[in-house]
Amino acid sequence: MNPIDELRAARPAHLGDAPVDTRTRTRELSNAMSKPRSARLPRRGAARPLWSFGLVGAAAVTAVAVVAVAVSGSGGTPPRAPEPAPASTSTVRLSARDILLAAAEKADRQPAGTGAYWHTVSVRRTLFPAVGAGYLVMDRQRSEGWTPRATGGDQWGSAKPLGARPATAADEQAWKRAGSPAEIQVSVPGKSRPMTLSTTPGRTQTGHSPLTDGDKVFWLGRNVTMKDLLGLPSDSAELKAWLLRSYDGHDTESADEPMPADMWLFDVSVGLITDMPVTPQVRGAAFRMLAGLDTVDVIEGVTDAEGRQGSAVAIEEHTKGSGVVERRLIFDQATGRALGNESVVVKPGGRQTALPAGTVWSSQAVLEAGWTDHKPSS
Structure with a gap:
């Protein structure tokens, strides 16, 4: 079985054949924390392409069957904040508008770059409770993707499991008392069977796949082409109107889950800003659009999962289980x-009950995002 088939075979059955981008995956993670997954919304238009970067994050995790419902809490798990990056107790909340407008100006000045492929590298970290062991496990996955500028070509992606590990020093002690197992069974909310994670890094799997319909590369409220992305309006009001044409009052996955427009815009904009091949001016417009949302806040002094210092634009999401989760887009103010x-x-509840406020239960760190003329060999 070649790598692309292995990745597809590892995909949980309930997700169907169409892959899902990173932003939608984050929504799925949040849903899994609060309730069993509802039926997926029937696809509108083209199926989502397989190897765009936003999707490579998902593909990387599915390579070890982790991507479907990654969460950090379930009943019986001791309340401990996980490594690597709990919410800082010394953060200061400032005016979102001023900081985001400054970030927009910096984003405008970034070079656009050129190349045949949009190349991205990211690392996703997700928490799981070890079955019957009383400790938390951090699973880590590295994803790399190459999306062609030209239509009719293939998207490429690689996925490498970096190995699971106990989330904190206390979790490590509990893991050692359990015999330091190289393979750890973990609970997955909404699943009747546990999942096995390996503490040993896995091999890199590389594959490629044709673009859906020959030209669809990313999901931005709907399936879009490279031409769509490169032609997005650089005016914040026009960009907001463009995005909202795909908003139907519910979240990105299920018509049964209402979602306010601000939350939906934030959800979609995270991907646009972090890992999509848009112009610097469009990225700046997205920051300005977020600055105009009354429901977003800005937190300074945030440390991401890679130990980098930045600021975060954040929005709170209330779950059906009476919990509250803060979604954060972390950025470098200087650039x-x-x-x-x-x-x-933020507020434990439902399947987050065992986790204290401040627990970072899922994160994605973007290590590279830019144009290149190089792609991996088959």
């Missing part, structure tokens, strides 16, 4: 570049 995104427990 306007996105560092990644994370989800933080």
Whole structure:
């Protein structure tokens, strides 16, 4: 079985054949924390392409059957904040508008770059409770993707499991008392069977796949082409109107889950800012659009999962289980570049009950995003 088939075979059955981008995956993670997954919304238009970067993050995790419902809490798990990056107790909340407008100006000045492929590298970290062991496990996956500028070509992606490990020093002690197992069974909310994670890094799997319909590369409220992305309006009001044409009052996955427009715009904009091949001016417009949302806040002094310092534009999401999760887009104020995104427990509830406020239960760190003329060999 070649690598692309292995990745597809590892994909959980309930997700169907069409892959899902990173932003939608984060929504799925949040849903899994609060309730069993509802039926997926029937696809509108083209199936989502397989190897765009936003999707490579998902493909990388599915390579070890982790991507479907990554969460950090379930009943019986001791309340401990995980490594690597709990919410900082010394953060200061400032005016979102001023900081985001400054970030927009910096983003505008970034070079556009050229190349035949849009290339991205990211690392996703997700928490799981070890079955019957009383400790948390951090699973880590590295994803790399190459999306062609020209239509009719193939998207390429690679996925490498970096190995699971105990989330904190206390978790490590509990893991050692359990015999330091090289393979750890973990609970997955909404699943009747546990999943096995390996503490040993796995081999890199590389594959490629034709673009859906020959030209669809990313999901931005709907399936879009490279031409769509490169032609997005650089005016914040026009960009907001363009995006909202795909908004139907519910979240990105299920018509049964209402979602306010601000939350939906934030959800979609995270991907646009972090890992899509848009112009610097469009990225700046996205920051300005977020600055105009009354429901977003800005937190300074945030440390991402890679240990990098930045600021975060954040929005709170209320779950059906009475919990509250803060969704964060972390960026470098000095450059306007996105560092990644994370989800933080604000108010434990539902399946987050065992996790204290401040727990970072899922994160994606963007290590590279830019144009290149190089792609991996088959």
